[in-house]
Amino acid sequence: xxxxxxxxxxxxxxxxxxxxxxxxxxxxxxxxxxxxxxxxxxxxxxxxxxxxxxxxxxxxxxxxxxxxxxxxxxxxxxxxxxxxxxxxxxxxxxxxxxxxxxxxxxxxxxxxxxxxxxxxxxxxxxxxxxxxxxxxxxxxxxxxxxxxxxxxxxxxxxxxxxxxxxxxxxxxxxxxxxxxxxxxxxxxxxxxxxxxxxxxxxxxxxxxxxxxxxxxxxxxxxx
Amino acid sequence: xxxxxxxxxxxxxxxxxxxxxxxxxxxxxxxxxxxxxxxxxxxxxxxxxxxxxxxxxxxxxxxxxxxxxxxxxxxxxxxxxxxxxxxxxxxxxxxxxxxxxxxxxxxxxxxxxxxxxxxxxxxxxxxxxxxxxxxxxxxxxxxxxxxxxxxxxxxxxxxxxxxxxxxxxxxxxxxxxxxxxxxxxxxxxxxxxxxxxxxxxxxxxxxxxxxxxxxxxxxxxxxxxxxxxxxxxxxxxxxxxxxx
Ligand SMILES: Nc1ncnc2c1ncn2[C@@H]1O[C@H](COP(=O)(O)OP(=O)(O)OP(=O)(O)O)[C@@H](O)[C@H]1O
Ligand SMILES: [Mg+2]
Numbered sequence: 001x002x003x004x005x006x007x008x009x010x011x012x013x014x015x016x017x018x019x020x021x022x023x024x025x026x027x028x029x030x031x032x033x034x035x036x037x038x039x040x041x042x043x044x045x046x047x048x049x050x051x052x053x054x055x056x057x058x059x060x061x062x063x064x065x066x067x068x069x070x071x072x073x074x075x076x077x078x079x080x081x082x083x084x085x086x087x088x089x090x091x092x093x094x095x096x097x098x099x100x101x102x103x104x105x106x107x108x109x110x111x112x113x114x115x116x117x118x119x120x121x122x123x124x125x126x127x128x129x130x131x132x133x134x135x136x137x138x139x140x141x142x143x144x145x146x147x148x149x150x151x152x153x154x155x156x157x158x159x160x161x162x163x164x165x166x167x168x169x170x171x172x173x174x175x176x177x178x179x180x181x182x183x184x185x186x187x188x189x190x191x192x193x194x195x196x197x198x199x200x201x202x203x204x205x206x207x208x209x210x211x212x213x214x215x216x217x218x219x220x221x222x223x
Numbered sequence: 224x225x226x227x228x229x230x231x232x233x234x235x236x237x238x239x240x241x242x243x244x245x246x247x248x249x250x251x252x253x254x255x256x257x258x259x260x261x262x263x264x265x266x267x268x269x270x271x272x273x274x275x276x277x278x279x280x281x282x283x284x285x286x287x288x289x290x291x292x293x294x295x296x297x298x299x300x301x302x303x304x305x306x307x308x309x310x311x312x313x314x315x316x317x318x319x320x321x322x323x324x325x326x327x328x329x330x331x332x333x334x335x336x337x338x339x340x341x342x343x344x345x346x347x348x349x350x351x352x353x354x355x356x357x358x359x360x361x362x363x364x365x366x367x368x369x370x371x372x373x374x375x376x377x378x379x380x381x382x383x384x385x386x387x388x389x390x391x392x393x394x395x396x397x398x399x400x401x402x403x404x405x406x407x408x409x410x411x412x413x414x415x416x417x418x419x420x421x422x423x424x425x426x427x428x429x430x431x432x433x434x435x436x437x438x439x440x441x442x443x444x445x446x447x448x449x450x451x452x453x454x455x456x457x458x459x460x461x462x463x464x465x466x467x
Contacts (some may be wrong), residue, residue: 140272
């Protein structure tokens, strides 16, 4: 029962793979950036002086962490049009992935906010900064420094989770894998190729993150 | 002398605990008021009420005729004119010494960067740290950090400086550097409120000593006279123990 591994049959599909990989990458990067912004908002809500606002923030995190991404994607893509919101596959995938990732980002950012000593807020406030200025110039730079390493996990999680976007008909790497597998019958090869593409994407983004980190936070400085 | 600060019957509570119980105090321009007293009597809390870091439950605070409590924009207006120096420096760790000093003038006071930088560099000369201008807080000793914190407070041209035990977290050998800078500020005629356990500094530099105990001002007067012999038993006892 010798199975001969060959890429020759699926070679013609590699042109599509490039486009699919770009879709995976752009979807993931956008979702990461947007979910950091949304996550920051939720993390701040969880520190609000107003209890209802705190509860809303906590509820958001729990709902997102306890709902499968696939369900969120279906809701955004198939159910939202019933309410008059019709999104393209890409936009639906971006919204779903962002909403989901923001739940996790909020927790990461919350830990980063807790790590900023109260004295930092006080020093900034005592200089007459507005709340927005305190966050922008004093708090977020320190939070960002703290969460930069833990962010790596979430970045990879988003890239891998983006494979579910095939369920809302987006041409990304997982959907390439399914299409090419079933039309070429070389399932094993397409699965392996897709796995390698995800590995390369994740590692490229991660290495880019580390290199940017070295630029932003030079050695020998605790920030 | 123009009055800068007026406290009238100030009351501060945390929950049901009263921390400040009817503090009244007037401070004129050029005064150097040193606050002394046992731990936990509300000295830090008093300074924090003055710039609105704590809200108050009774009485009035006015700074240059403007009420400190109440609306946030009034509080911010007061904070722009009051410099605060903390026991643990609270420098911004992600910024260099120079950036620490320049931040508020640029973002809060909307001043031109070049102007602020020139002033900041002059301040580093004044606090004798011109050589540490590009260091990060983590790379500096406590005494250096505290002098940067003083430069940071000075760079917004404050009308009042508040020091909360500025030398308590320092190694003995660096305390002198910070006190020297503070003496220079006193000679310039700055208005200062200083919470301190440095009784000798208070006696040398202070124009007034305020002894606090159990939520109240127990006695105030000329620092040298009080160190030589305070009126009240409690102040005498405290100054005696701390003086050694
Ligand atoms: N945020 C707070 N919540 C509750 N109680 C507080 C808070 N901050 C201070 N206190 C209490 O208020 C009292 C006065 O504190 P404060 O720090 O003003 O004293 P202090 O005179 O500065 O003492 P020290 O010389 O030790 O610095 C203390 O008993 C302290 O426990
Ligand atoms: Mg104190």
